[in-house]
Structures are given as C-alpha cells and as structure tokens.
Amino acid sequence: MEFEHAPNDPTRQELPPLLKLALELGPLGVFFLFNARGEQIAQLFPALQSLGKPIFLATAAFMVAITVSLAVSYWLTRRLPIMPMVTGVVVLVFGALTLWLHDDLFIKLKPTIVNCLFGAVLLGGLAFGKSFLGYVFDSAFKLSEEGWRKLTFRWGIFFFVLAVINEIVWRNFSTDFWVSFKVFGMMPITLVFTLTQLPLIQRYAIMDEAKED
Template sequence: MEFEHAPNDPTRKEISPLLKLALELGPLGVFFLFNAKGAQIAELFPVLQTLGKPIFLATAAFMVAITVSLAVSLWLTRRLPIMPLVTGVVVLVFGALTLWLHDDLFIKLKPTIVNVLFGSVLLGGLLFGKSLLGYVFDGAFRLSEQGWRILTFRWGIFFFVLAIINEIIWRNFSTDFWVNFKVFGVMPLTLLFTMTQLPLIQRHALADEKTEA
C-alpha cells in the first residue's frame, strides 16, 4: 500500500514546515495562555467575565483559534489534512458543550475522544486489511505494505495510550495541571514516539523514498 502526494494537482499548495507547525500548535498556545492569564484578560475585557473560570475563557479562545488555524490552512493550501480537521470538529463540538453546560468535563474529554477515534480507525482498518495511516500523515512518505501495517498498528496503540494518559491526568490532577500537560507533555511524548519509529520507516521505505532521505 502506498500513499503519495498528487504532484499534478493544481489546487494543492505546500507551506513551510515551520508555518504548518505554527498553525497546528498555535491554538494550543492560545489555550494555555488564556487559562494561565484568564483572570487578567477578563479584567481588561469585562464582557469576558460572563464566561466564568479561566478554563471556560480558554475553551472559547481555543475554539476561535482552531477555527482561524483551519481557515488559514485551507486558504494557504486549498485543502485540510484529516487529523487537524477531525480534531477541530471535536474541539468545536465539545467546546460548545463545555460553554453551554458550564462544565469543563467536556473539553477535558476531547483528547480522549480524539485519540480513541484515531486509534479505533487505524486498528479497525487493519482488521479489514487497510493501512489508513498514510491518510493521517497526509502522504508525507511512502512505505511498503508491510511497513504501513506495522506502523499503523503501533500508532493505533499509541493513540490509545494517549487516551489513557489523558483520563489519568484529568481525573487525578487539577485543571491547571491538565492544561500544562496537554500543552507541554503530549507533544514531547508524540515527538519521542515518532523518533522511535524512524528505524522502521527507514527499513520499509520504498527505493525512491530512501534515495530522497
């Protein structure tokens, strides 16, 4: 099974990796900032005090930031990668429930829902002989069929591990600790896991992909 970009697609535009990273991590930074400085921000803009605790202000800001991020990404590239799109939809749905019901449980459940969803899709696809990870990675590289199967299985398990960690954190620690872990803990764990998969990717990369690497 192979996934690759469609180089002849005239509607597709590439952006720099740093800009792509900023678009993906920017909303998390906004979420952290508004949770940490929510009281001060509400003092500057009294109308925001109606939202209540900083976590609710942060949730509203997160929803706006991720919407802007998706809109900018669509404008620059003429398309939306599957992971940011699904994550954005879940953020908007669970963020709206958080603000409507005034209960931060829903925004805390968002990472669990997203990770279980991705893990279930990846592992479920394997049951039907489909390695769907290439769509998640947006065709970033090409692997042999066996390589995709192994990598898909590992990422499927990793998504479930992230879901379990999120459940442990929000159930046993403060909201501020959960926010800090969401912003500064999940990304390093994901990067570390990704690095551990590089030997597998190199072993199963197709010939032209190895040459480019």
C-alpha cells in the same frame, strides 16, 4: 470543500514546515495562555468575565484559534488535513458543550475522544486490510505496504495509550495541571514516540527513483 487526497497525489499543495507546525500547535498555545492568564485577560476585556473561570475563557479562545487555523490552512492549500480537521470538529462540539453547560468535563474529554477515534479508525482499517496512516503521513515519506501496516498498528495503539493517559491526568489532578500537561506533557511524549519509529520508517522506506538517478 476538498479534503486530503490519497497518497502520491501530484496535485497536493504543501505548507512550509514551520507554518504547518504553527497552525497545528498555535491553538494549543492559545488554550494554555488563556487558561494561565485568564483572570488578567478578563480584566482587560470585562465582557469576557461572563464566561467565568479561566478554563472557560481558554475553551472559547481555543475554539476561535482552531477555527482560524483551519481557515488559514484551507485558504493556503484549498484542502483540509484530515487529523486537524477531525480534531477541530471535536473541539468545536465539546467546546460548545463546555460553554453551554458550564462544565469543563467536556473539554477535558476531548483528547480522550479524539485519540480513541483515531486509534479505532487506524486499527479498524487494519482489520479490513487498509493502512489509513498512509493518507496522513505520505507527504513526509513513502513506505512499502508492510511498513505502513506496522506503523499504522503502532500509532493505533499509541493513540489509545494517549487516551488512557489523558483520563488518568484529568481525573487525578487539577485543571491547571491538566492544561499544562496537555501542552508540555503530551507533545513531548508524542515527539519521543515519533522518533522511536524512525528505524522502522528507514527500514521500509521507498526511495524516489528520480532522486536516486
């Protein structure tokens, strides 16, 4: 199995933007739908009633959906994007613990673990002079070393902020609210943060000489 190559790899195959977005957000949509309509779905498929509350049904569906998403992504590109791959592994591990122990604590901890992991890798890489964010976003734009360093630092801090937000929400609100916030809260927050980084990206962007000619 081949993983994402280093930046500027000319052999890298890219998915169409809409398909890539669907593969990344689709499993999250499935998670929300099965949690919101879990009782109705269980009535249609009685075998699913053994899973218990909707959150457990949603967790099982989430695991299946993210596995299918990764499989389709690999089938189309012959490689796995780093962030979805790591997220998928954590979902499968913590989802399995959720279903096995019948405790939704583990699936609620998943965003905290994933965001802390990404934050630690990004900031830890900077401590050793490595801007790992470039390996994830290079297909979208090219930056100077200083640009990657600053953007990596900001994203590293932001991932830890997301982890704190997740902890606050799941510890103080209902499971249904947490699921809804995960879909309709975290995504807009991430989108707004991404948009606020556009000035930095434009400032340190490296233009393609061929396009300039």
